[in-house]
Amino acid sequence: MEIRNIAIIAHVDHGKTTLTDEILKQTGMIKDGVSMDSDSIEKERGITIYAKNTSCFYKGTKINILDTPGHADFGSEVERVLRSIDSVLLVVDAAEGPMPQTKFVLKKSLELGLKPILVLNKIDKPNANVDKAHDEVFELFVELGASDEQLDFETIYAVGRDGVAKRNMDDELKDLTPLLDLILEKVEKASGEDSENATLKAQVFNLAYDNFLGRMGIARVYAGKIRDGQKVFVKNEDKIFEGKINKIFTFEGLERKEEKEAIAGDIIMIAGIPDIFIGQTITEKEDTEMLGKIDVDEPTVSINMFVNDSPFSGRVGKLLTSRQIRERLEKELEINVGLKIDTSDEANFKVFGRGELHLAVLIENMRREGFELAISPPEVIVKEVDGQKMEPFEEVSVFVPEVSSGTVIEKLGKRKGVMLNMETDEHSQVSLTFEIPTRGLLGYKNEFIVDTKGEGILTSVFKDFQPFAGEIKKTNLGSMISMATGKALAFSLANLQERGVLYIEPGDDVYEGMVVGNTSKGEDMIVNPTKGKQLTNMRASGSDGTVKLTPPFRLDLEKAMGLMRDDEFLEVTPEDIRLRKKYLTETERKRHTRG
Secondary structure, eight states: OEEEEEEEEESTTSSHHHHHHHHHHHTTSSOTTOOSOOSHHHHHHTSOOSOEEEEEEETTEEEEEEEOOOSGGGHHHHHHHHHTOSEEEEEEETTTOOOHHHHHHHHHHHHTTOOOEEEEEOTTSTTOOHHHHHHHHHHHHHHTTOOHHHHSOEEEEEEGGGTEEESSTTSOOOOSHHHHHHHHHHSOOOOOSOTTTSOOEEEEEEEEEETTTEEEEEEEEEESEEETTOEEEEEOSSOEEEEEOOEEEEEETTEEEEESEEETTOEEEEESOTTOOTTOEEESSTTOOOOOOOOOOOOOEEEEEEOOOSTTTTSSOSBOSHHHHHHHHHHHHTTOTTOEEEOOSSSEEEEEESSHHHHHHHHHHHHHTTBOEEEOOOEEOOEEETTEEEEEEEEEEEEEEHHHHHHHHHHHHHTTOEEEEEEEOTTSEEEEEEEEEHHHHTTHHHHHHHHTTTOOEEEEEEEEEEEOOOOOOOOOOEEEEEOSOEEOOHHHHHHHTTTEEESOOTTOEEOTTEEEEEETTSSOEEEOTTOOOOOOSSOOTTTTOOOOOOOOOOOOHHHHHHHOOTTEEEEEOSSOEEEEESSOSHHHHHHHHHO
16 A cells, blocks of 8 residues: 655644544544544644644545644644655745744755655635745745755645535636545655565654553554564664563554564554653664664753642642652653753653743643652753853744734833834734744733734744843743632722732632732732721611622633742642742741841
8 A cells, every 4th residue: 555644834823734624524533513632721722732643544544644733832743753754845825824833844945855745725714815835935935945856845725614625716616635645646655665575664753651561652554564462673763672572563544453473664653662762763684774863852941840738728639749740841851852851859750842832731741740840940951051041042933913912012022122123004903023042032922912902912932042141031920929828709809909910709708929920010019908897886878888809810820820929839720829938928928038
């Protein structure tokens, strides 16, 4: 059987998962209502977090499809996936055109010599401009140093949500047959060297974990055949060891299917080698040459994670101890290769990730599994190169209504952002590009939402490490700190809401040292949210009116991570997310400040 291997790459929300789902439906691999984004966090956020493998059968050919994450924090997933395939479908929104993440994944594809097929998606949008989007993609190819062959890319026009595509704008939209035919026509066959006589060569490009089979490797077979029960050599750059293949799985739709053997060109999952890792070459002869190295992007942000010691600890969580947290983090390391963890301190684990979202997804998963823990504010990783202090920088793209653009430019400028480009379209939407230290972006997303009244889009992608940018001025919000433990009362909150923004509402449990809101003046304020109205036996006219409260600013994980100050921790439980001071009593805080 012929095999074709493709990956689908795109910016967040340009429709690649929807398109993949439609391909699988039309080739009979999945039913309506089933999606590649099966993880609960992926469904809620509407983004792909984990690279996924699937396949479909069309005209007697097996097409392996790898759906990649569109968010920059999961870029380490994308790069590895691209090593294992022969072409990419570059999905671009016909209204928005190419975005920063498009640039990031496309650059990786072109460097690997892949020849993309452009899918201009969402051509039914009222503001879609097919010619402009096509020209912008062509310009991007040129800017990224594409070869003449790569510049001669095929284009197809689609509405992924409706499962329709066409080769020319004048054609009729029926189904995805034009796209599938184009894949068979333009993507080279993946069969590799003669399977019967060639020596086995396969390379691991991703990891998976199974409670029964343990750690598994997802690999592409480049030459020869791989068989169930086969003894193999596993080669790293620095070592070589023997192993045995216990099980082989291939991908069909969203299912994995156990096989006795797999041929060159196929993408498989193998079990039986506990020390399997990304980049390893699997072969049957010890002297076979290794396949090229696969690099994994290094982390840029870190947090400390430790046992929750707040007064409300253990109320709802079932997994509380440092041993349980350590075991869970070690399990995460089995498959999450963008992550690094330092567990040398028994009680305080340092977790390094590719960005705030990367770390937030891990914490959110742990919270849903019943863990209770505390975390410190995110910090960027600063390193020294040739005696110079270096820090991570990002390229930021912002789409905002014209009225908000001045505020955004001013605030990003204060955070050491340098504007690279500015364009205004006919709908008074401004497109801005900045280069900014990652430090300057930490905690800015909340402000951005408020400043643009929720109408702005901000995306960023890691650029490189550059010389340290010096002190960064951020908007300094003070904290409202509870001085008492008990239930919050409406009477007290009505007075407090005049001083700032509240995170709680009447009836919420609070404790001494918990942060219940913020003050715009930038100074901490000690408050008593549990204070009730003084009752007398005299009734005064007008004093018994109803209390009017503004709805609170409810904290989710990312909002809270952005609001956390240096002397605060975030308490994360399966039901609640609370900000708190490191030292809960005013006496302790004063003593620590003096010390």
